[in-house]
Amino acid sequence: MRLNSTSQYAIRILSYIARKQDEHILSAHELSEALNIPYKFLTKIMTKLVKAEFVESVRGRDGGFRLKDDPEKISIDDVLNLFNDSIKEEQCLLGIGACDTHCKCAMHDQWMKPKLLIQKLFRESSIKDISKKGSKI
Amino acid sequence: MRLNSTSQYAIRILSYIARKQDEHILSAHELSEALNIPYKFLTKIMTKLVKAEFVESVRGRDGGFRLKDDPEKISIDDVLNLFNDSIKEEQCLLGIGACDTHCKCAMHDQWMKPKLLIQKLFRESSIKDISKKGSKI
DNA sequence: TTTAAATTCTACCTAAAGGTAGTAATTGAT
DNA sequence: ATCAATTACTACCTTTAGGTAGAATTTAAA
Ligand code: SF4
Ligand code: SF4
Numbered sequence: 001m002r003l004n005s006t007s008q009y010a011i012r013i014l015s016y017i018a019r020k021q022d023e024h025i026l027s028a029h030e031l032s033e034a035l036n037i038p039y040k041f042l043t044k045i046m047t048k049l050v051k052a053e054f055v056e057s058v059r060g061r062d063g064g065f066r067l068k069d070d071p072e073k074i075s076i077d078d079v080l081n082l083f084n085d086s087i088k089e090e091q092c093l094l095g096i097g098a099c100d101t102h103c104k105c106a107m108h109d110q111w112m113k114p115k116l117l118i119q120k121l122f123r124e125s126s127i128k129d130i131s132k133k134g135s136k137i
Numbered sequence: 138m139r140l141n142s143t144s145q146y147a148i149r150i151l152s153y154i155a156r157k158q159d160e161h162i163l164s165a166h167e168l169s170e171a172l173n174i175p176y177k178f179l180t181k182i183m184t185k186l187v188k189a190e191f192v193e194s195v196r197g198r199d200g201g202f203r204l205k206d207d208p209e210k211i212s213i214d215d216v217l218n219l220f221n222d223s224i225k226e227e228q229c230l231l232g233i234g235a236c237d238t239h240c241k242c243a244m245h246d247q248w249m250k251p252k253l254l255i256q257k258l259f260r261e262s263s264i265k266d267i268s269k270k271g272s273k274i
Numbered sequence: 275t276t277t278a279a280a281t282t283c284t285a286c287c288t289a290a291a292g293g294t295a296g297t298a299a300t301t302g303a304t
Numbered sequence: 305a306t307c308a309a310t311t312a313c314t315a316c317c318t319t320t321a322g323g324t325a326g327a328a329t330t331t332a333a334a
Binding site: 027028029043046047050057058059060061062063064065 | 313
């Protein structure tokens with residue numbers, strides 16, 4: 001019952017870039033060290049973020065990464081979707097799925113509340129929100 | 138962001154046994170077919186449930202499984218704990234952990250609400266609750 | 275006492291997540 | 305032109321979750 005590591009890394013990466021990119025462009029080495037993410041694994045995530053057009057890369061010496069869009073335009077849910085890790089409408093607690101109002105497990109209704117809260121949290125939080133000064137990434 | 142298959146299976150198994158055990162003892166074959174869980178995988182889960190003393194087994198011909206305790210005494214959280222799948226106090230959204238009130242990510246406070254709701258749901262729901270007639274398992 | 279239906283044990287297999295290694299390509303600075 | 309710092313690409317490795325196979329053990333009934 002947790003986000004997978006790759007999604008967690010991706011959110012922290014984007015958030016860190018958002019916070020620092022006005023000072024200087026961010027290299028994979030800096031990101032790896034600052035965020036304590038294995039370098040080789042980080043570069044793998046970066047190429048996914050580049051292909052998904054969340055960030056754009058500058059190759060060659062003095063290269064690095066910067067956000068392609070404004071950080072308030074990227075929601076957490078957008079990022080999670082890239083890694084198949086968001087909470088979908090049909091998300092089921094017991095893995096049966098496709099139940100309806102007449103036939104459902106006893107936990108279904110209680111499961112809706114936290115589920116909707118999490119969906120809302122992911123959809124309404126942007127990378128800008130979580131990159132605010134003073135907050136941990 | 139979901140329960141692992143093994144936990145889901147275990148909850149459904151216990152719930153099914155709770156509902157049917159007054160009629161007859163439940164064999165692995167019946168459970169496997171009724172719940173659509175691969176037979177060999179189910180028997181593996183059953184031995185864990187036996188060792189954890191959620192169910193007791195009757196070996197040999199006409200054997201099977203029955204609950205060891207009253208179904209209202211087994212909470213969903215108890216079951217999830219057996220499979221390292223419950224939501225812990227320190228459960229973190231971004232995987233950084235060990236943050237405090239002064240230093241936390243921007244999502245921490247919003248994450249508390251759904252997290253507490255889910256904890257409550259798991260702790261206050263028993264196998265009896267979810268095995269009620271008319272509800273899917 | 276044999277048989278068949280059941281659980282239990284040990285060992286293995288497969289797929290996915292998480293992570294690593296090495297090399298090629300790009301590019302600014304010297 | 306060369307070099308060093310950088311991203312991009314391809315391929316592999318390790319761990320964990322999920323699942324399978326087969327034989328051993330137990331027991332009620334014929
Ligand atoms: S009723 Fe229960 S089993 Fe059915 S879809 Fe909802 S959570 Fe899943
Ligand atoms: S503040 Fe954020 S990163 Fe820190 S423990 Fe809470 S959820 Fe995790």
